[in-house]
Amino acid sequence: MLLRHINYFLAVAEHLSFTRAALALHVSQPALSQQIRQLEDHLGAPLFDRSGRTVRLTDAGEVYLDYARRTLLGLEEGKRAIHDVADLRRGLLRIAVTPTFTSWLIGPLLAAFHQHYPDITVSVREMPQERIEEGLNAGELDAGIGFEGVYAQEIEAQTLLTEKLVLVVGAGHSLAGHTRLPVSTLNALPLVLLSTEFATRGQIDRCCWRHGVNPRVVMEANSVSAVLEIIRHAPLATLLPAAIARQNESLTGIAFAPTLLERTAVILQHRGRYQSAAARAFIQLALQVQQQSDPSPF
Numbered sequence: 001m002l003l004r005h006i007n008y009f010l011a012v013a014e015h016l017s018f019t020r021a022a023l024a025l026h027v028s029q030p031a032l033s034q035q036i037r038q039l040e041d042h043l044g045a046p047l048f049d050r051s052g053r054t055v056r057l058t059d060a061g062e063v064y065l066d067y068a069r070r071t072l073l074g075l076e077e078g079k080r081a082i083h084d085v086a087d088l089r090r091g092l093l094r095i096a097v098t099p100t101f102t103s104w105l106i107g108p109l110l111a112a113f114h115q116h117y118p119d120i121t122v123s124v125r126e127m128p129q130e131r132i133e134e135g136l137n138a139g140e141l142d143a144g145i146g147f148e149g150v151y152a153q154e155i156e157a158q159t160l161l162t163e164k165l166v167l168v169v170g171a172g173h174s175l176a177g178h179t180r181l182p183v184s185t186l187n188a189l190p191l192v193l194l195s196t197e198f199a200t201r202g203q204i205d206r207c208c209w210r211h212g213v214n215p216r217v218v219m220e221a222n223s224v225s226a227v228l229e230i231i232r233h234a235p236l237a238t239l240l241p242a243a244i245a246r247q248n249e250s251l252t253g254i255a256f257a258p259t260l261l262e263r264t265a266v267i268l269q270h271r272g273r274y275q276s277a278a279a280r281a282f283i284q285l286a287l288q289v290q291q292q293s294d295p296s297p298f
Contacts, residue, residue, distance in 0.1 A: 003075070005039040006068045008032055009047060013065050016055050073139045077274045088117045091278040096125040096132045097145040100200050101265070103224040104243040105145070112289055113282055120278045129199060129268075136270040142279035145286075147199065148264035157266035158283070161290045165204070165261040166242045167254040170232045176252045183211045183256045192219035192227055192236045204239050207261045 011021040012032070022029040040047050047061035057065065080092075093113075097106050110122060127135070132144035133152050151157060167185070169176050175189075186208065193215075194201045208215055219236065221227045227238050232250055239260070245253030267283055269275065 005035055008035045009039055010068055013057060080276060081274055088277055088281055089119050091120045093120055093278040093282055094123045094142045096127050096135055096141050098129050099126050100224055101145050102126050104247050109286055109289060113285055132268060142276060143283060144268040146268055148266050154271050155268055156271045157268050160265045160267050162262055162264050163241045165239050167237050168240045168245045169237045169252050171250050173235055178254050180255045180257050183213055183260055186213045186215040190216050190218045190236050192230045192238050193217050195220040195222045203261055
């Protein structure tokens with residue numbers, strides 16, 4: 001009975017209206033009001049201020065709201081734990097990755113995962129790293145792939161791989177025959193880069209500044225795929241992970257001397273939260289696949 005009361009309380013707290021909450025719950029408003037009254041009697045405190053034209057949470061209601069949400073999250077984790085099967089013949093994996101990884105890492109990795117565990121349903125989302133941490137904290141994600149850095153206290157990270165950014169050009173570009181160039185080349189080379197909403201762009205700008213380089217950015221795009229299509233058809237260059245060039249026959253990756261930017265990719269998890277068998281298998285496989293992959297030629 002208490003679980004139903006908590007769900008009803010959360011619905012009213014979300015809508016701040018008994019009428020809208022009742023509609024969302026598909027119950028009558030008098031029945032909803034009665035359940036909330038019972039919960040308030042049980043707790044010994046009013047949870048909602050009904051005196052005005054709109055419903056508001058009382059101080060007690062504000063405090064109880066946090067505990068109610070955490071209770072439901074814990075119960076949902078318990079349900080997943082009970083139904084989680086050790087042989088991985090069913091299950092759900094919810095992961096998120098920062099944008100550049102969707103262009104080269106996540107495809108082969110999930111192909112390997114599906115080959116090993118074809119009955120696991122996988123949900124993949126692309127989002128900035130701060131949103132990945134929020135999703136892990138909220139229990140909406142099982143794991144994330146991002147970059148090494150400073151994390152929230154509840155987040156833990158395992159090193160996955162080291163990624164090197166190189167100059168990437170199309171097959172017909174005048175520099176396509178080179179294997180290494182000085183960083184100063186960027187001063188005269190027209191570039192198309194990811195837009196400033198990407199963490200990668202911020203890292204590139206900071207590294208260029210440290211090397212005393214002022215790159216000629218003639219185009220910007222808000223997706224990696226758009227950047228790649230542009231350099232395939234125009235005599236422009238870009239800065240992207242070396243692996244993207246290795247996986248595309250129509251592209252050439254050129255290393256810098258000295259190296260412009262290296263960064264460490266990590267697998268992110270919530271510290272201490274229940275980890276499903278599917279999540280454990282994914283993390284183990286990701287670490288194994290990267291350890292066995294060929295070293296970068298750049």
